[in-house]
Structures are given as C-alpha cells and as structure tokens.
Amino acid sequence: MERSWRFWAAGAAAGLANGFFGGGGGSILVPLLVRLGGLERKQAFATSVAIILPLCALSAGVYFWRGGLDLQTALPYLLGGALGGWAGGRWFKGVQLPWLRRGFGLLLLYGGTRCLL
Amino acid sequence: MSAVTAWLLPFAAGAVTGVLSGFGVGGGTLLLIYMTAFAGLDQRLAQGINLLYFLPAGLMALPAHRKNGFLQRDVLPPAIAAGLICAALSSWVAAGLDVDLLRKCFGGFLLLLGLRELFAPEPDKERKPPRKS
Numbered sequence: 001m002e003r004s005w006r007f008w009a010a011g012a013a014a015g016l017a018n019g020f021f022g023g024g025g026g027s028i029l030v031p032l033l034v035r036l037g038g039l040e041r042k043q044a045f046a047t048s049v050a051i052i053l054p055l056c057a058l059s060a061g062v063y064f065w066r067g068g069l070d071l072q073t074a075l076p077y078l079l080g081g082a083l084g085g086w087a088g089g090r091w092f093k094g095v096q097l098p099w100l101r102r103g104f105g106l107l108l109l110y111g112g113t114r115c116l117l
Numbered sequence: 118m119s120a121v122t123a124w125l126l127p128f129a130a131g132a133v134t135g136v137l138s139g140f141g142v143g144g145g146t147l148l149l150i151y152m153t154a155f156a157g158l159d160q161r162l163a164q165g166i167n168l169l170y171f172l173p174a175g176l177m178a179l180p181a182h183r184k185n186g187f188l189q190r191d192v193l194p195p196a197i198a199a200g201l202i203c204a205a206l207s208s209w210v211a212a213g214l215d216v217d218l219l220r221k222c223f224g225g226f227l228l229l230l231g232l233r234e235l236f237a238p239e240p241d242k243e244r245k246p247p248r249k250s
Contacts, residue, residue, distance in 0.1 A: 004191075004195045005195075007192045007195040007196040007199075008195045008196070008198070008199040009199070010196055010199075011195060011196030011197060011198065011199035011200035011203075012199040012200060012202070012203045013203075014196070014200050014203075015199065015200030015201060015202065015203030015204035015205075015207065016203040016204070016206070016207045017207070017226070018168075018200075018204055018207075019203065019204040019205070019206070019207035019208030019209075019211060020207040020208065020210065020211045020222070021149075021164065021211070021222070021223050021226055022145075022149065022161075022163065022164020022165060022167045022168050022208075022211070023145030023146055023148070023149050023164065023167045023168070023171070024145065024146045024149075024226060024230065025145075025200075026138075026141050026142035026143065026145070027142055027143060027146060027230050029196075030141060030142050033192065037192060039189055039192070042187050043187050043188075043189050044141075045140055045141030045142055045187070046141055046182035046185070046187030046188055047141075047182075047187065047188055047189045047192050047193070048141045048142065049138075049139070049141045049175045049178055049179060049182060050175075050179060050182070050188055050193055051192070051193060051196045051197055051200060052141075052171060052175060052200075053171065053172065053175045053176065053179070054197055054200070054201060055197070055200045055201060055204040056168045056169075056171040056172060056175070057168075057172060058201055058204050058205060058208070059168045059204045059205075059207075059208035060165060060168035060169045060172070062204075062205060062208040062209055062212055063161070063164065063165040063168060063208060063211075063212050064165065065212075066209065066212035066213060067161065067165075067212050067213075069162070069165040069166070069169065070162060070166075071169075073127075073158070073162070073166065074165075074166040074169050074170070076123070076124045076125075076127035076128040076131065077127050077128070077130065077131040077148065077152075077166055077167075077169075077170045078131065078169060078170050078172070078173050079128055079131065079173075080127065080128040080129060080130060080131025080132035080133075080135060081131040081132070081134070081135040081138065081144075081148075081170040081171070081173050081174035081177075082135070082173035082174060082176075082177050083131075083132045083135060083177075084131060084132040084133060084134060084135020084136045084137075084138065084139060084144070084174060085135045085136075085138055085139040085173060085174030085175060085176070085177035085178040086135075086139070086177035086178065086181075087132075087135070087136050087139065088135060088136040088137065088138060088139020088140050088144075088174075088178050089139045089177060089178030089179065089180065089181030089182060090181050091136065091139075091140075092139065092140050092141075092178070092181065092182065092185070092187075093181075093185050095140065100137075100143070101234045101235075102234070102235065104143055104147075104234050105230075105231045105232070105233075105234030105235035106231070106235070107147060107150065107231075108146065108150075108227045108228070108230045108231030108234060109227070109228060109231035109232070109235070110150075111146075111147075111149075111150035111154060111224075111227045111231075112223075112224045112225065112226070112227030112228035112229075112230075112231055113224070113228070114150075114154050114224070115153070115220050115221065115223055115224025115227065116221060116224035116225070116228070
C-alpha cells in the first residue's frame with residue numbers, strides 16, 4: 001500500500017495530459033508505471049489501457065457537454081477503432097516493442113512541426 | 118464529400134491506429150495527427166473524437182490483455198481515481214480554450230514525445246527486476 005501514491009501520481013499525470021490533448025495518456029502513463037511503479041513493460045502497456053478507458057469516457061463527456069461533439073463524423077473512426085483495438089489485443093503478446101519506437105518518434109516530430117508552423 | 122473520404126478513410130485510419138491503441142500507447146496520438154493534418158478536422162473536434170474512439174478500441178483490446186495476465190489490478194483504483202479528477206479539470210480547460218492555442222500546445226506535446234521516443238533510453242534498461250504478476 002505504501003507504493004500506491006506512485007500510482008496516484010501516474011494516474012494524475014495521465015489524466016491531465018489525456019484530457020487536455022484529447023489523447024496521449026498512454027504515452028505519459030506507460031513510462032511512469034515502469035519507472036515509478038516497477039511494472040514490466042508489457043504489464044504497463046496493457047494496464048494503461050484499463051486506466052485510460054474511464055478517463056477518456058469522462059473527458060469525452062466534458063467535451064460533449066461544453067462544446068458538443070459531431071457524432072456522425074466520429075462514427076467511422078469508432079468502428080475502425082473497435083476492429084483495430086480487437087486485433088491489437090490479440091497480437092500484443094507476440095509483438096516486439098522496440099522497433100515501434102523510432103518510426104513512431106519520427107511521425108510525432110512531423111505532426112508536432114505541422115502544428116507549430 | 119464522397120463515401121470514401123467520409124467513411125472508408127476514417128474507418129481505415131481508426132483501424133490502423135486502433136492496433137496501437139490496443140497495445141496501450143500511441144494510437145490516439147497518431148489518429149489525432151491524421152485527423153488534423155489530413156482529414157482537416159479542427160483541433161478540438163479531433164480531440165473529442167479521439168477520446169470517444171478510445172472507448173471501443175480499448176474495450177475490444179481489454180479481454181485479451183486480461184486473458185494474457187498482463188493487467189495489474191492493484192494499480193487500477195488509485196490511478197483511475199487520481200486520473201478522473203485531473204481529467205475532469207484538464208478537459209474542462211481544453212474545451213473552453215482558443216483552438217489555435219490548443220493546437221500549438223498539442224504541437225509542443227508531440228515534439229516532446231517524439232524526441233523522447235528517438236533519444237531517451239528504453240524505459241526499463243536501468244531497472245530492478247520486474248515485479249510479479
């Protein structure tokens with residue numbers, strides 16, 4: 001129980017980022033669960049899905065309530081996400097994590113630069 | 118707008134990033150980049166859609182994670198409780214913020230994450246042995 005403050009802190013940081021940016025909570029949460037919480041990497045990835053889910057539900061509610069949300073535009077993304085998420089869960093056990101990092105990092109730099117220019 | 122741009126592309130984008138979202142990291146961030154840079158959605162709508170999108174994507178992935186024994190149940194209550202409080206605050210702020218400012222903040226966030234992926238060491242290199250499931 002003496003370690004639970006670490007999980008409070010990790011969850012708080014993830015909630016802040018995930019609500020403000022509308023995503024990215026996992027990118028904050030996974031390293032914190034590993035470094036602060038001592039979880040193994042695959043445990044941290046999978047556990048972060050379960051933590052982020054209710055945070056997304058709450059934040060989506062706040063967005064909807066404060067400014068509305070175009071559900072018709074959202075629908076195809078949700079259907080695709082259901083299919084991809086199902087596949088991701090099934091493939092996760094065998095996946096090699098490190099090779100994902102570099103390509104992912106480059107895409108983030110590209111996206112970030114576009115937003116700032 | 119044709120059926121392809123209205124339905125097929127968003128569906129495909131959601132399916133591809135959904136795999137990463139099912140893994141637990143990165144999918145939503147990539148989908149946000151797709152929606153704002155390629156689908157032409159404004160930053161706030163994209164963020165709202167992304168939050169909704171994680172609900173089916175995460176829910177569909179969870180049973181497999183549970184079956185594989187990767188879920189650490191004792192982590193969930195404190196992390197979710199703290200996360201909900203902070204998520205309520207930050208999404209309330211974001212939903213009222215100027216969209217251009219929101220986009221600039223998001224750009225800075227992406228750059229930081231990208232630099233970390235490229236240059237930070239693997240998270241568990243210097244770590245003590247893993248804790249038991």
